[in-house]
Amino acid sequence: xxxxxxxxxxxxxxxxxxxxxxxxxxxxxxxxxxxxxxxxxxxxxxxxxxxxxxxxxxxxxxxxxxxxxxxxxxxxxxxxxxxxxxxxxxxxxxxxxxxxxxxxxxxxxxxxxxxxx
Amino acid sequence: xxxxxxxxxxxxxxxxxxxxxxxxxxxxxxxxxxxxxxxxxxxxxxxxxxxxxxxxxxxxxxxxxxxxxxxxxxxxxxxxxxxxxxxxxxxxxxxxxxxxxxxxxxxxxxxxxx
Numbered sequence: 500x501x502x503x504x505x506x507x508x509x510x511x512x513x514x515x516x517x518x519x520x521x522x523x524x525x526x527x528x529x530x531x532x533x534x535x536x537x538x539x540x541x542x543x544x545x546x547x548x549x550x551x552x553x554x555x556x557x558x559x560x561x562x563x564x565x566x567x568x569x570x571x572x573x574x575x576x577x578x579x580x581x582x583x584x585x586x587x588x589x590x591x592x593x594x595x596x597x598x599x600x601x602x603x604x605x606x607x608x609x610x611x612x613x614x615x616x
Numbered sequence: 617x618x619x620x621x622x623x624x625x626x627x628x629x630x631x632x633x634x635x636x637x638x639x640x641x642x643x644x645x646x647x648x649x650x651x652x653x654x655x656x657x658x659x660x661x662x663x664x665x666x667x668x669x670x671x672x673x674x675x676x677x678x679x680x681x682x683x684x685x686x687x688x689x690x691x692x693x694x695x696x697x698x699x700x701x702x703x704x705x706x707x708x709x710x711x712x713x714x715x716x717x718x719x720x721x722x723x724x725x726x727x728x729x730x
Contacts, residue, residue: 502660530716532716532718539722541721544718555716589661591661593716596716602711604666605663606663607661610659
């Protein structure tokens with residue numbers, strides 16, 4: 500089974516621009532979560548999408564947005580880029596637990612390294 | 617929001633020796649799940665081990681085992697017979713029983729010394 504794929508792997512943008520990152524989950528996984536990883540901060544949760552709907556959202560400004568398509572592929576958009584947005588953006592997919600007592604681990608993609616200059 | 621704390625930003629271990637990585641978490645829930653993820657320099661994060669809070673028995677996966685102390689809200693990872701390939705960033709993660717949002721610690725960078 501193919502793993503989680505993310506494109507592009509590397510991206511360089513300038514302040515004020517916007518960027519779109521893409522994530523294709525493992526086949527059969529309908530939950531996609533996005534994380535921002537920076538040194539010393541670990542993984543900061545951005546949001547989770549399931550069935551084309553945002554289900555959970557982290558504490559990030561509205562410049563960060565996302566969407567999910569009917570094939571479960573997800574995109575993340577960051578508008579008006581700031582220097583502090585430079586980070587590794589990770590996407591993770593999983594099945595989604597629909598009842599207590601069931602939990603599914605997340606499978607991560609290789610990440611997109613975004614550099615804002 | 618739940619809090620996951622990894623108090624050891626960096627650790628090192630001699631090859632073939634044993635090392636323990638610490639993790640504590642804060643929750644008022646009684647049912648939840650805990651995970652250790654490994655992120656090698658290649659950046660692909662992979663699952664190492666998971667523990668269900670309702671299970672008293674500590675999880676084990678080959679050379680990896682956990683010491684789960686529910687009352688103390690502690691979840692440490694023990695790596696036995698350390699190998700060069702174990703060098704990576706290790707993240708502890710928490711998942712609520714009824715949720716789908718993972719909470720991650722800030723990570724511990726493990727160096728394996730030949």
